[in-house]
Amino acid sequence: MAIGERYEGIVSAACSVIARRGYHQASTREIARAAGLSLAGLYHYVGEKDELLFLVLDRSLDRLLGDLDRNVAEARTPEDRLLALIRTHLEFGFHHAHALRIINRDHELLPEPRRAEIAAKRQAYLQRGQAVLRALDRHGRTDPELFSATNLLLGMLNGIAIRPFLRSAADARALAAEVGGLFLHGFLAASARAGCRAAPALGRPA
Amino acid sequence: MAIGERYEGIVSAACSVIARRGYHQASTREIARAAGLSLAGLYHYVGEKDELLFLVLDRSLDRLLGDLDRNVAEARTPEDRLLALIRTHLEFGFHHAHALRIINRDHELLPEPRRAEIAAKRQAYLQRGQAVLRALDRHGRTDPELFSATNLLLGMLNGIAIRPFLRSAADARALAAEVGGLFLHGFLAASARAGCRAAPALGRPA
DNA sequence: AGCCCGACCGAACGATCGTTCAGACGGAGG
DNA sequence: CCTCCGTCTGAACGATCGTTCGGTCGGGCT
Numbered sequence: 001m002a003i004g005e006r007y008e009g010i011v012s013a014a015c016s017v018i019a020r021r022g023y024h025q026a027s028t029r030e031i032a033r034a035a036g037l038s039l040a041g042l043y044h045y046v047g048e049k050d051e052l053l054f055l056v057l058d059r060s061l062d063r064l065l066g067d068l069d070r071n072v073a074e075a076r077t078p079e080d081r082l083l084a085l086i087r088t089h090l091e092f093g094f095h096h097a098h099a100l101r102i103i104n105r106d107h108e109l110l111p112e113p114r115r116a117e118i119a120a121k122r123q124a125y126l127q128r129g130q131a132v133l134r135a136l137d138r139h140g141r142t143d144p145e146l147f148s149a150t151n152l153l154l155g156m157l158n159g160i161a162i163r164p165f166l167r168s169a170a171d172a173r174a175l176a177a178e179v180g181g182l183f184l185h186g187f188l189a190a191s192a193r194a195g196c197r198a199a200p201a202l203g204r205p206a
Numbered sequence: 207m208a209i210g211e212r213y214e215g216i217v218s219a220a221c222s223v224i225a226r227r228g229y230h231q232a233s234t235r236e237i238a239r240a241a242g243l244s245l246a247g248l249y250h251y252v253g254e255k256d257e258l259l260f261l262v263l264d265r266s267l268d269r270l271l272g273d274l275d276r277n278v279a280e281a282r283t284p285e286d287r288l289l290a291l292i293r294t295h296l297e298f299g300f301h302h303a304h305a306l307r308i309i310n311r312d313h314e315l316l317p318e319p320r321r322a323e324i325a326a327k328r329q330a331y332l333q334r335g336q337a338v339l340r341a342l343d344r345h346g347r348t349d350p351e352l353f354s355a356t357n358l359l360l361g362m363l364n365g366i367a368i369r370p371f372l373r374s375a376a377d378a379r380a381l382a383a384e385v386g387g388l389f390l391h392g393f394l395a396a397s398a399r400a401g402c403r404a405a406p407a408l409g410r411p412a
Numbered sequence: 413a414g415c416c417c418g419a420c421c422g423a424a425c426g427a428t429c430g431t432t433c434a435g436a437c438g439g440a441g442g
Numbered sequence: 443c444c445t446c447c448g449t450c451t452g453a454a455c456g457a458t459c460g461t462t463c464g465g466t467c468g469g470g471c472t
Contacts, residue, residue: 006419022315024230028460040462041420049460105311109228145384148371152362152385159361165354178351179358186392212449234430246432247450255430 010035010045011059014052019098023053023106054114057107060099061121064092068128078135082184085132086157087176093161094172104158126150138188153183216241216251217265220258225304229259229312260320263313266305267327270298274334284341288390291338292363293382299367300378310364332356344394359389 013035018026028049032042046052071084093100107118129150130143137146156179166172219241224232234255238248252258277290299306313324335356336349343352362385372378 022230024228027458029458038421039460040422043461044418044420148366148381148384149388151365151369151371152388155362155365156358157361159357159364160354163357165357175354178354182355182358182389182392184392185395186388186390189391189395233428235428244451245430246452249431250448250450 006035006037007045010037010042010052011055015056015060015098015102018053018056018106019101023102023109028052050111050114053102053106053110054118056099056102057110057118058121060096060103061118061125063096063099064088064103065121065125065128067092068125072128072132078132079184081132082136083176083180085129086153086180086183087173089154089157090161090166090172090176090179091169093157094166094169097161097166100158100161104162126154129154133187136184136187149187156183212241212243213251216243216248216258217261221262221266221304221308224259224262224312225307229308229315234258256317256320259308259312259316260324262305262308263316263324264327266302266309267324267331269302269305270294270309271327271331271334273298274331278334278338284338285390287338288342289382289386291335292359292386292389293379295360295363296367296372296378296382296385297375299363300372300375303367303372306364306367310368332360335360339393342390342393355393362389 010031014026014031017031017034020026021030028042029039031052032039035042046055068085068088071088072081075081075084103122107122108115110118126147130146133146133149133153134141141149160166160175160179165175216237220232220237223237223240226232227236234248235245237258238245241248252261274291274294277294278287281287281290309328313328314321316324332353336352339352339355339359340347347355366372366381366385371381
């Protein structure tokens with residue numbers, strides 16, 4: 001077995017066990033068993049349990065950010081960049097469901113200073129989304145408004161990326177188109193600041 | 207101290223501690239301390255730790271469903287019913303942030319059979335949302351499409367209800383109007399089934 | 413051959429967990 | 443007065459947790 005291969009096996013075992021049981025319920029013994037090592041053998045490779053969670057989070061966020069930057073860079077229009085972001089997130093949720101689950105559920109459980117390092121990468125992801133929306137804005141939205149809109153979008157994506165909606169890669173792409181259409185129309189049309197009540201062109205006169 | 211008052215104090219102490227620390231990290235000793243009892247005193251009122259989580263979830267979901275039904279019944283149009291749902295959810299998130307956090311984060315941790323009982327109430331809430339969207343649909347969406355749209359909407363709401371966006375009740379109302387406008391435009395305008403690419407009236411000719 | 417060192421294991425450490433039990437306290441009912 | 447019962451407690455139980463330590467094994471180097 002090549003060196004480092006064991007290490008990869010440990011990280012992926014930790015990802016699987018932590019995703020299924022939650023970080024604090026995932027015992028080091030169970031992770032060691034999933035990785036095919038004894039408990040002491042696991043501690044030969046990692047210093048403490050926190051390091052396992054950090055490894056999973058750090059690698060997953062790096063991959064997600066890499067996918068996002070690659071896919072957004074290929075898009076030519078602001079609309080396509082939004083659709084690329086949505087598609088990237090949903091495809092990541094399909095291909096790495098365990099990792100996304102941990103990112104959204106267990107990211108607060110890390111002790112400092114590793115928690116800050118992960119939080120920075122999460123914020124970097126949020127800012128990518130905010131930049132995409134800013135380029136798309138027609139209403140002169142302020143930064144706080146764009147920030148909350150970004151959270152709305154990511155909330156939508158995470159709400160469906162976790163649950164078993166995505167059974168195939170085609171599902172992910174179709175759902176991306178659906179979410180893209182819905183959010184794009186709403187974001188472009190809605191006047192965000194005023195408490196506008198309903199769509200004016202509803203065919204229902206007051 | 208009136209009878210039952212202690213019980214209420216225990217439930218609210220459990221809600222606070224579980225929300226802050228997570229269910230499995232919230233020890234029965236800490237909950238007892240927060241309720242002003244000894245550990246054994248807590249067990250005089252509660253059979254096991256699971257019961258504490260169940261009590262918090264059950265009461266919170268009852269209150270959320272009650273609020274929703276009351277507010278939706280007051281609305282006269284399908285659009286207003288959607289806005290009432292959004293406002294109800296965000297106001298619940300503001301007034302009972304601890305409870306909503308537990309509902310969204312710890313609802314899977316209950317053992318059977320209580321887990322099924324809570325899941326039924328969660329599904330009842332989802333179906334309320336699905337019914338509101340069905341009445342609003344113009345595109346003849348199928349039930350699975352309405353189901354995923356409901357999850358999109360609730361994902362948006364939970365994404366912002368958790369984080370410290372809501373600093374005041376006025377914030378909750380303003381954000382409800384913003385979310386309502388955004389989602390309503392998107393839901394009414396988007397053609398959900400086809401993979402429509404971008405808004406056609408963007409002023410950008412292909 | 414002798415040696416070293418990374419890989420790995422069995423067994424144990426102290427801490428904390430959920431839960432239980434025998435009993436103390438105090439007021440109500442006889 | 444005594445007794446009963448609901449309320450509440452200190453102290454402990456066994457289980458499981460994260461972590462550590464002493465030691466074994468085997469292949470590469472000299």
